Amino acid sequence: MKSFKIIIALVVIASVISCNNKRKPQVQYMPDMYVAVPYEANGADGLNGKMVDRDPVAGTVSRNGIVAYDIPDTNEGYEKAKAELKNPLPTTEVNLEKGKELYGIYCASCHGTKGDGNGVLSQRDKFNGIPNYKDRELTPGNIYHVIMYGKNLMGSHASQLQYKERWQVVQYVEKLRSELK
Template sequence: MNKIKILGTIAVAITATIAISSCKDKRSTGWEYAPNMYEHLAYDPDQINDNFKDGKTAQVPPAGTTPIGFVRFDYPNSKDGYEKASVEVKSTLPQTQANFTEGKLLFTSYCSPCHGLSGKGDGLVVAHGFPAPPSYSTGVSSRGGNMKDLTDGKIYHTITYGVNAMGSYASQLDPTERWKVVMYVHHLQTL
């Protein structure tokens, strides 16, 4: 009987301790385990920071640096940059069926609304009153020359910077995807 009395007293004491400690502060989250996981010590980007001369936390990267994963395209968005890219820029992407198929899929998603599925400049936006882009096989480029004679560099430059009513697709297509679209556009030039 003594054991039951002792166990009962312990159980009542534990229950009372839990009840009292859980009711004292409704706003308390309880014990903190590894508080540095949610109370960060790092500065916020817009916070004043005495570690730098200008007092800003968000610093401009050093001149001439390239972010990880970024691929440079050192041709300016100008007629001269376009012509220079025409001569110097060539695709290094392997001419495989998988790359061609993905290029076709990307072209269908991003380019066909204006250029049409076959690259004839008969996309859906033309039906809504927008000017038709030139056909890849028979059209004349606004920068001079026939569309069927566009080189890798010219197409890549145009996708990267845009031209006329066409905006830049650099934020939608990474460099590898742009080369796949270039591969598919070359196919459309022969139709």
């Protein structure tokens, strides 16, 4: 009987204590969980005062396979890429097949499967004036530059294609261009 009275007393005390002012903070078991130090995700100071979101040092190459591209997105950069940039990949059937596959995914809807500028979007009058590859003075460098930054209505495809894939598309575009002549 004595234990029953103790249990009733504890229930009554817990009920009274729980009816306190809810707007005033009560005892906190782990205060660091309730009152955390906020960090701005893109701020200058990150965790422990370390800097975050800084640009890498000029000329460095990422370790995850991303190759730095230092040519700027300007008319001068376009001309520089046109004159100086060369395809580092050997022309092989594997590279051409992969380039054809990627071209079909990212390029053919506008440029057409033959590179004649007569893709599905051009046929449906969504985009007009898509150039024919044979009508342009193209080099591997300026094709790569346009894939990186885009030109006129064409947007950049740098986020969709990795370094090697861009060069494979360049090889396939050169093949299409030679077949159009």
